[in-house]
Amino acid sequence: MKLGREISDAGRFVRQPNRFTARIEAGGEHPPEPGRYQLYASYACPWAHRSLIVRELLGLQDIVGATIVDPIRDEKGWRVPGSDPVTGVEYLSELYLATDPDYQGRYTVPCVWDRTAKRLVTNDYPQITLTLETAFAPWHAQDAPDLYPVELRGEIDALNEVIFDGLNNGVYKAGFATSQEAYDEAVTAVFDTLDLLEERLATHSYLHGDMLTESDVRLYPTLARFDAVYHSHFKCAIRRLTDYPALWAYARSLYAIPAFHDTTDFDHIKRHYFMTQTNINPSRIVPRGPELDWTAG
Template sequence: MKLGREISDGGRFVRQPNRFTARIEEGGEHPPEPGRYRLYASYACPWAHRSLIVRELLGLQDVVGVTIVDPIRDEKGWRIPGGDPVTGVEYLSELYLASDPGYRGRYTVPCVWDAAAERLVTNDYPQITLTLETAFAPWHAEGAPDLYPAALRGEIDALNEVIFDGLNNGVYRAGFATSQEAYDEAVTKVFDTLDLLEERLATRSHLHGDALTESDVRLYPTLARFDAVYHSHFKCAVRRLTDYPVLWAYARRLYAIPAFRDTTDFDQIKRHYFMTQTNINPSRIVPRGPELDWTAG
C-alpha cells in the first residue's frame, strides 16, 4: 500500500481528497434512476461497508447494482473477481482511468458508476450513503428506516464529524503514523472518542435516541473492525471494544440486524488489512483470533 503522498512532514497521515464528487440528484446531470448506477464496494473496507449496509437497510438491491471487489489489493489496486458484469473491467482502476486518464491517486471504494454517462460519478464516501437515503427515497422499501430525518440532520452531521475525526479516520491516523508524536496524538483522540460514545449510549439505544440513523451506520464498521484489526494492527491497544460494556452491547445489537450482519465478513476484513498493508505488516501473516461471540445477547 503506497501512502507516501498521504504522510505529512510530521509523520501524520493525511487522507487523500475524493476525486469524483458529482451529485446524483433530480434536475442534475446525474438524475436518480433505477438500474442506471452501480456501486463498487468491498466487504473489507469500512467506508464501503457503510454503503452496503444502507443499500440493504433501504431495500435498494434492485435499484442500485453492486460489484464486490476482492479484499486483497495488489499493485493494480482492487481486482474484480471474474470481471465486472456491467463494464467488463478486471480492475477498478480501469474505471478511474476511463473517467480521468490523468488520475494518479489511490483507487478507492466505494465509488459509483453511471452506466448512461459511462463514467464514475462519485467516490465521495460520506456523500454516497446520504444520496442513497435522500435522492433514492422514492424507491425505498416499504417500512425502511429514515436514516437521515430532516429534523435531525444538523445533529447527525455534527456527530458524524466527531466520529470521523476521532474514530473512523482516527484509527488510520494512529496506524499509519510515522512519528511517536503523531501516533500519541491520534491514539489519544481515538480513546477519548470511544469514551464519549460509551457515555452517550449509556442513556439511549442508538446515537440519536431510539431510532437507527446515519450516525449508527458510520460508527458500526469501525467497531466491527476494532478488536479484530485496529487494536493490534493499528496499535490502538489502550483498550478493546469488549472493554466498553455499553459499546460492545450496542455493536452486537446492530450486528443482529441482517443488513449489518450479512455485510460483515471478518475473514475478508482481516485478510485485507494484514495482507495488503505491508508497510506495517511486511510478513503478511494474518493473526488468529480474537474469539468473540457477536451473537451473544
C-alpha cells in the same frame, strides 16, 4: 497515489481528497433512476461497508447494483473477481482512468459508476450513503428506516464529524503514523472518542436516541473492525471494544440486524488489512482470533 504521499513531514496520516464528487440528484446531470448506477464496494473497507449497509437497510438492492471487489489489493488496486459483468473491467483502476486518464491517486471504494454516462460519478464516500437516503427515497422499501430525518440532520452531521475525525479516520491516523508524536496524538483521540460514545450509549439505544440513523451506520464498521484489526494492527491497544460495556452491547445489537450482519465479513476484513498493508505487516501473516461472540445477547 501511494500511501507515502499521504504522510506529512511530521509523520501524520493525511487522507487524500475524493476526486469524483458529482451528485446524483433529480434534475441534474446524473438523475436517480432504477438500474442506472453500479456501486463498487468491498466487504473489507469500512467506508464501502457502510454504503452496503444502507443499500440493504433501504431495500435498494434491485435499484442500485453492487459489485464486490476482492479483499486483497495489489499495486494495480482493487480487483474484480473474474471480470465485472457490468463494465467488463478486471480492476477498479480501469474505471477511474476511463473517467480521468490523468488520475494519479489511490483507487478507492466505494465509488459509483453511471451506466448511461459511462463514467464514475462519485467516490465521495460520506455523500454516497446520504444520496441513497435522500435522492433514492422514491424507491425505498415501505418499511425502510429514515436514516437521515430532516429534523435531526444538524445533530447527525455534527456527531458524524466527531466520529470521523476521532475514530473512523482516527484509527488510520494512529496506524499509519510515522512519528511518536503523531501516533500519541491520534491514539489519544481514538480513545477519547470511544469514551464519549460509551457515555452517550449508556442511556441511549442508538446514537440519536431510539432511532437508527446515519450516525449509527458510520460508527458500526469501525467498531466491527476494532478488536479484530485496529487493536493490534493499528496499535489502538489502550482498550478493546469488549472493554466498553455499552459500546460492545450496542455493536452486537446492530450486528443482529440483517443489513449489518449480512455485510460483515470478518475473513475479508482480516485478510485485507493484514495481507495488503505490508508497510505495517511485511510478513503478511493473518493472526488467529480474537474469539468474539457477536451473537451473544
